[in-house]
Amino acid sequence: MIRLNDVTKIYKGETRAIDGVSLNIDKGEFVFLVGESGSGKSTMLRLVTAEEPATAGQVHVAGKDLSRINSWRVPYLRRNIGSVFQDFKLLPQKTVYENVAFALEVIGRPKNIVTTQVPAILELVGLSHKQKSFPDELSGGEQQRVSIARAFVNRPLILLADEPTGNLDPNTAQEIMRLLDRINRTGTTVVMATHDQTIVDQMRRRVVALRAGQVVRDEQQGVYG
Amino acid sequence: MRGFVGRAAYFARETWINVRRNLTLTVAAILTVAVGVMLVGLGLMARYASANALGRWQGGVQFEIFLEPNIAGGQIDALGQELRNHPDIERIQFITQDQAFSLLEDMLSDEPELLAEISVESLPPSYRVVPRDAEGELIESLAAQFRERPGVYSVETGRQQVDAIREWFNSFRWIVLLMSIVLAAASAMLIFNMIRVAMFARRREIEVMKLVGATNSFIRLPFILEGMLHGLAGGLVGAAAAGVLRNHVEELFGRSEILAFFRSFTVTSGQFTTATLATVLMGVIVGALGSAFAAGRFLDV
Numbered sequence: 001m002i003r004l005n006d007v008t009k010i011y012k013g014e015t016r017a018i019d020g021v022s023l024n025i026d027k028g029e030f031v032f033l034v035g036e037s038g039s040g041k042s043t044m045l046r047l048v049t050a051e052e053p054a055t056a057g058q059v060h061v062a063g064k065d066l067s068r069i070n071s072w073r074v075p076y077l078r079r080n081i082g083s084v085f086q087d088f089k090l091l092p093q094k095t096v097y098e099n100v101a102f103a104l105e106v107i108g109r110p111k112n113i114v115t116t117q118v119p120a121i122l123e124l125v126g127l128s129h130k131q132k133s134f135p136d137e138l139s140g141g142e143q144q145r146v147s148i149a150r151a152f153v154n155r156p157l158i159l160l161a162d163e164p165t166g167n168l169d170p171n172t173a174q175e176i177m178r179l180l181d182r183i184n185r186t187g188t189t190v191v192m193a194t195h196d197q198t199i200v201d202q203m204r205r206r207v208v209a210l211r212a213g214q215v216v217r218d219e220q221q222g223v224y225g
Numbered sequence: 226m227r228g229f230v231g232r233a234a235y236f237a238r239e240t241w242i243n244v245r246r247n248l249t250l251t252v253a254a255i256l257t258v259a260v261g262v263m264l265v266g267l268g269l270m271a272r273y274a275s276a277n278a279l280g281r282w283q284g285g286v287q288f289e290i291f292l293e294p295n296i297a298g299g300q301i302d303a304l305g306q307e308l309r310n311h312p313d314i315e316r317i318q319f320i321t322q323d324q325a326f327s328l329l330e331d332m333l334s335d336e337p338e339l340l341a342e343i344s345v346e347s348l349p350p351s352y353r354v355v356p357r358d359a360e361g362e363l364i365e366s367l368a369a370q371f372r373e374r375p376g377v378y379s380v381e382t383g384r385q386q387v388d389a390i391r392e393w394f395n396s397f398r399w400i401v402l403l404m405s406i407v408l409a410a411a412s413a414m415l416i417f418n419m420i421r422v423a424m425f426a427r428r429r430e431i432e433v434m435k436l437v438g439a440t441n442s443f444i445r446l447p448f449i450l451e452g453m454l455h456g457l458a459g460g461l462v463g464a465a466a467a468g469v470l471r472n473h474v475e476e477l478f479g480r481s482e483i484l485a486f487f488r489s490f491t492v493t494s495g496q497f498t499t500a501t502l503a504t505v506l507m508g509v510i511v512g513a514l515g516s517a518f519a520a521g522r523f524l525d526v
Binding site: 049072076077078079080081082083089091102103105106107108112151152154 | 232235429430432434435436437438439440441443444476
């Protein structure tokens, strides 16, 4: 599903954010990317969404070589990838329902799809009763669940999460992990960059550890460090 | 079909939100477009008007031989005889000093002081000559034949006037064209900036749109529509202003005796429609260009 082949990413000619990484993530896997700040986790996610081009090597996502893909096809690639962030990136002037519906509307999905899919996904993340609330009326955990609903409403093949529990207390973080686990069980590949040792140790999934842009450890059912 | 309607509603809603967000900038841009395209419209109408007027004169043009005011009666008759017998001349009309004075009286009816300075005896009598053929070359050669005759003060051909007017209108058109290019560029830049501000204001939305896989054209379209809407509004205002100005000028030509000469500078309704449509279209194009450049340039969030 995601394959990195000797990938290097150099920012502004000096900083080596990713340094010769080769990595293979299969369909349906759940992978934690761990490592200190600046170890290259976020850059790796940005390479997968084609927000950044690789300086050297190939990034394959859902069978496409991103170095050869036409720039106008990038949006279609991104429809296969849902993204979740530490800061949620919700639109404050839109309600919960509108935030989620927005993701479908802007890729031109017809209205009848929107009106059936959005309530279903809000049900899945347990926020049916908050459809009409605005983001600033919700707790951090609820906001992150909205953001996951938005990322997943189009049923992407891949879900990328960059520190999704970074702003949340431990109990709320557990909730979010249960949700991501459920999404993974539907066959969606989940890649999550995190600092959260408790969660990684508890979930016992594949762990890829990065240091200074290189993979220093890759274990099935691994722990944080 | 339902998808299309939904999408059109989406674009309409988004465009309207953008327009409302920057009302002062919007008004400034619309007015600049309006002035710019108004000049385009006026330039176009001036072009039609001069072509119409020149065409009319070139059809039935005549020239006028002015005689010395103190010319002897015999010389007048001899010249008249010669003109009448000339093979290239169709007909002539003699204008006496009295007639010349009454023509002047008509022209200067608003300015009696000026008229008081002029005596009947100081005015030249003249022959108005209509040649058989209204060809410029022929008129010039006829004029040259009579210019050096004793008793002839001067010969004024229509061609000289036509050329002078054509030249005047040409330079007028160039000035107008230049000004409208400058203003069109200014309005395109204003719209460019306005769209940039609008995109900056909505950068979070644009970021999310890119994230979930909205195509670039989908993200850009509301902004380009917004620019075109401003261009259209400016074009309509400019066209209306040009129309009002045209009526005003034509009325002025009709009323003033001094400007009576310009009465033949009229625009047909067909030409007026063409000029108006061109004016509005110009506004839309300016708006589309300014916003398309901005949308193309500032999409990378």
